[in-house]
Amino acid sequence: MENITLVxxxxxxxxxxxxxxxSHLEPLALEYLASVLKKEGYKTNILQQREExxxxxxxxxxxxxxxxxxxxxxxxxxxxxxxxxxxxxxTNNKIYTVFGGVHVSSYPQSIxxxxxxxxxLGEGExxxxxxxxxxxxxxxLENVNGIAYWDDGIKITEPRKRIENLDELPFPLRPKTILxxxxxxxxxxPTKSEQKGVASIxxxxxxxxxxxxxxxxxIWGKTxxxxxxxxxxxxxxxxxxxxxxxxxxxxxxxxxxxxxxxxELCDELTKQxxxxxxxxxxxxxxxxxxxxxxxxxxxAMKKAKCAKVSYGLESLISEIQxxxxxxxxxxxxxxxxxxxxxxxxxxxxxxxxxxxxLETKExxxxxxxxxxxxxxxELRISFLTPFPxxxxxxxxxxxxxxxxxxxxKYTSDExxxxxxxxxxxxxxxARKEIFREFYQNSSYEKRMKSKxxxxxxxxxSYDEHLQFLEQKExxx
Numbered sequence: 244m245e246n247i248t249l250v251x252x253x254x255x256x257x258x259x260x261x262x263x264x265x266s267h268l269e270p271l272a273l274e275y276l277a278s279v280l281k282k283e284g285y286k287t288n289i290l291q292q293r294e295e296x297x298x299x300x301x302x303x304x305x306x307x308x309x310x311x312x313x314x315x316x317x318x319x320x321x322x323x324x325x326x327x328x329x330x331x332x333x334t335n336n337k338i339y340t341v342f343g344g345v346h347v348s349s350y351p352q353s354i355x356x357x358x359x360x361x362x363x364l365g366e367g368e369x370x371x372x373x374x375x376x377x378x379x380x381x382x383x384l385e386n387v388n389g390i391a392y393w394d395d396g397i398k399i400t401e402p403r404k405r406i407e408n409l410d411e412l413p414f415p416l417r418p419k420t421i422l423x424x425x426x427x428x429x430x431x432x433p434t435k436s437e438q439k440g441v442a443s444i445x446x447x448x449x450x451x452x453x454x455x456x457x458x459x460x461x462i463w464g465k466t467x468x469x470x471x472x473x474x475x476x477x478x479x480x481x482x483x484x485x486x487x488x489x490x491x492x493x494x495x496x497x498x499x500x501x502x503x504x505x506x507e508l509c510d511e512l513t514k515q516x517x518x519x520x521x522x523x524x525x526x527x528x529x530x531x532x533x534x535x536x537x538x539x540x541x542x543a544m545k546k547a548k549c550a551k552v553s554y555g556l557e558s559l560i561s562e563i564q565x566x567x568x569x570x571x572x573x574x575x576x577x578x579x580x581x582x583x584x585x586x587x588x589x590x591x592x593x594x595x596x597x598x599x600x601l602e603t604k605e606x607x608x609x610x611x612x613x614x615x616x617x618x619x620x621e622l623r624i625s626f627l628t629p630f631p632x633x634x635x636x637x638x639x640x641x642x643x644x645x646x647x648x649x650x651x652k653y654t655s656d657e658x659x660x661x662x663x664x665x666x667x668x669x670x671x672x673a674r675k676e677i678f679r680e681f682y683q684n685s686s687y688e689k690r691m692k693s694k695x696x697x698x699x700x701x702x703x704s705y706d707e708h709l710q711f712l713e714q715k716e717x718x719x
Contacts (some may be wrong), residue, residue: 250290253317266492270291301327304331340361342534364403389402409469417485429688437489440489449465456633493523530569538584554592557595563598584620592617598662618690
């Protein structure tokens with residue numbers, strides 16, 4: 244197989260949002276696939292679509308003269324990617340099309356479409372390599388673990404075992420053309436205009452918690468595997484040499500799942516004087532309510548140049564937290580967030596609104612008010628979305644609450660569930676109101692000014708973030 248083209252297609256699907264996503268990050272999964280394929284002698288191309296129209300991007304794909312095109316998709320990008328695959332097949336039916344990622348791993352029935360030849364289920368590096376070699380050698384597909392394909396019906400082979408030693412994987416193959424454009428557009432230090440070579444790094448893969456709305460288990464199961472600290476430090480140093488990287492996003496679903504490993508990494512970054520700012524996603528409490536974050540952990544992270552921590556708060560209503568398999572006593576959350584605030588970390592909070600049975604005008608009003616008491620610098624608000632093969636999906640499907648199965652709408656940026664106490668318009672308006680009042684209340688302004696006074700380097704970060712919000716006309 245002479246040419247393998249790896250694609251992340253998303254142009255025109257999902258404009259940078261105010262309430263949810265709006266960072267431009269590298270296609271890390273594809274870069275890992277490319278590095279493994281290249282190591283085995285295969286020529287690879289990585290294409291990431293941003294603003295190009297479909298016809299132009301299709302020409303770019305076909306211009307690589309591919310024998311195989313592999314798409315990595317989220318649920319919302321799946322329909323668009325499938326249409327592109329159909330166009331590729333219409334041009335040359337001999338080109339293999341392969342789909343991977345969280346959506347198809349959660350919903351392997353997607354193989355029931357002529358545009359898709361194969362689905363890679365779960366962790367993809369060894370599976371795609373095995374599939375490519377099998378196609379090259381005319382081997383038997385049923386012997387390739389971890390795939391789905393069509394053969395007079397859906398065929399799903401034996402699951403492939405997880406990669407336990409992540410250090411055996413070569414570093415991701417990062418195209419310079421992509422790293423030149425990557426940015427963390429949200430509140431961050433250094434701010435967007437000063438970031439260089441923004442890279443995504445995975446210290447671990449997987450999450451053991453299993454929140455009801457999360458589909459990550461469909462990729463990783465519930466086992467978490469870690470890389471060595473040496474591997475992480477070596478990768479950062481390589482990024483700095485190649486791309487002058489000064490900003491990193493750790494992709495770990497729960498960065499602080501193992502406190503000892505976090506402290507070990509921070510100690511080495513500090514010892515080696517690695518000068519790169521980074522952002523990580525933390526979990527504040529375990530399902531039983533015990534704290535997973537303390538002063539020592541945050542101080543070690545800050546000393547190692549961590550600039551920002553993001554917390555999956557999900558809900559501030561205890562009954563809704565239990566539905567999500569979360570727990571977080573408000574006073575404990577206040578304590579954790581104030582610790583980060585006191586040492587100059589940027590605190591971001593993720594919220595999910597729209598739980599079908601329990602969300603009411605009263606719960607949303609309470610959320611709006613309690614947010615004013617939390618030392619958060621940035622807020623992301625999503626609508627509860629029933630991603631395939633999650634507990635939320637099965638429950639909402641059984642109760643006939645799912646408004647649409649048009650996967651393109653599964654962005655978390657619009658309500659697609661029927662609620663008992665609120666309609667779609669009320670939920671949308673409530674999100675706007677929560678967001679506006681969070682940023683416009685006097686406590687936020689007071690906290691921001693105090694933080695800038697204590698940590699002057701953050702002034703430009705706050706200025707650019709508030710300018711972005713004003714440009715999007717969400718702040719009156």
